[in-house]
Amino acid sequence: MMVDGANKEEGTGIQQNSEAMSDDEAVVYEEDDIIQPPMEDGEAEVDVEDMSEKTFSQHNGSVFCVAISKSEEYVLTGGEDDLAYVWKISGEDTFHKIEGHKDSVSHVGFSANDKYYFTADLSGYIQLFEFQDNKKIWEFEVGDVLWVMWHPVVPILLAGAVEGGVWMWKVPAFETKTIQLSDKPPVDATFLSTNRHLAVGYQDGTMKVIDLKTGEATVSVETKREITAIGVSPDDNLVMLGTPHSSVVLVTVQTGKIIATLTEHQAGYTAPEGAATDSVEHIAFHPKRPVVAVSYVDNKVCLWDHGLQKLRHTLHHPDGVVKSFWAGDSEHHLVTCCLDGLVRVWDVDQNQTIVEVTGHHDQILDMKISDNLVVTADDSGFVKVFRIA
Secondary structure: OOEEOOOOOOOOOOOOOOOOOOOOOOEEOOHHHOOOOOOOOOOOOOOOOOOOOEEEOOOOOOEEEEEEOOOOOEEEEEEOOOOEEEEEOOOOOEEEEEOOOOOOEEEEEEOOOOOEEEEEEOOOEEEEEEOOOOEEEEEEEOOOEEEEEEOOOOOEEEEEEOOOOEEEEEOOOOEEEEEOOOOOOEEEEEEOOOOOEEEEEEOOOEEEEEEOOOOEEEEEEEOOOOOOEEEEOOOOOEEEEEOOEOOEEEEEOOOOOEEEEEOOOOOOOOOOOOOOOEOEEEEEEOOOOOEEEEEEOOOEEEEEEOOOOEEEEEEEOOOOEEEEEEOOOOOOEEEEEEOOOOEEEEEOOOOEEEEEEOOOOOOEEEEEEOOOEEEEEEOOOOEEEEEEO
16 A cells, blocks of 8 residues: 655546536635634644645634545535535535534535435534535434444434434435434444444443344343444454453354453553543454454554454554554555544554655544545644545
């Protein structure tokens, strides 16, 4: 895997979609129009090589979420300024601004067929749009939400509400279904490969595998540990649950039994008072190998062998790791984003970094990757597109 370009504007190889944004709604901006976040008093900007292909800077404040269209032609972003933008990666700097939110926009996403996209804010206000003309076709309020996502195949939108419910809306009929199996917050969720079952981790340590058709839990297990993140193996045999205190819990889907609790610390370890948190932020199963990349707040990614139930490697970072993803068709490349503002590509077989991708001057808050792109958003309002090959 390599990273190409430094702010290249032409020759990206991306085909423009003339139908995705109307001329009336499109806005073209010049370089002088880019909003530059103000420097803090006494803050000196470090000279960093910008390796990005494109930088989007219309947000005023932190950008919390990004999404890449399946065509890899457009990016959707949401931020602290209560705004969302959908914008084109290649060619002219064209964007559409989405208003109407009452709080920071915390979740955005394109449907599996790129026909629709949604934006959702922290207050639980969700807007849905047709991508072709950016026409709003629906809105709904569910109260505070923890996650909002599309079904991976069909146009069904799902959300996890703080009051414990899992909401579902079938688009474009907007038939509503609520699955209330707990009164505790469902902090994270992910689909099994059946696309009919959703694994949900609740704050009180309960994990349920929910049959979305019947609304019933086919698996329910109590870990007695607060859950912060969830991941499912590609063969649907295992669920891994992250906790606020370094450990990860392995559960078998078939039996609902806990088969292992994995941690770097020795038995009886107690974190010293004032020590940095080692909460699990993100879990990524390898698509082919029995390896899971677990991202932690305390400056590391652990590569756990879930077959042998032991630690393979620890990838050390200078700051907290937000997310990590396995890269495309490569079996041994892992992409990580860190609060130090860098994206790193690792060769996990060699346990070393093969490239550090620079361009951000502030903490990276979100990252998404596709077959050819890495898109990152930072705390200063900048979103950057890096091309990988």
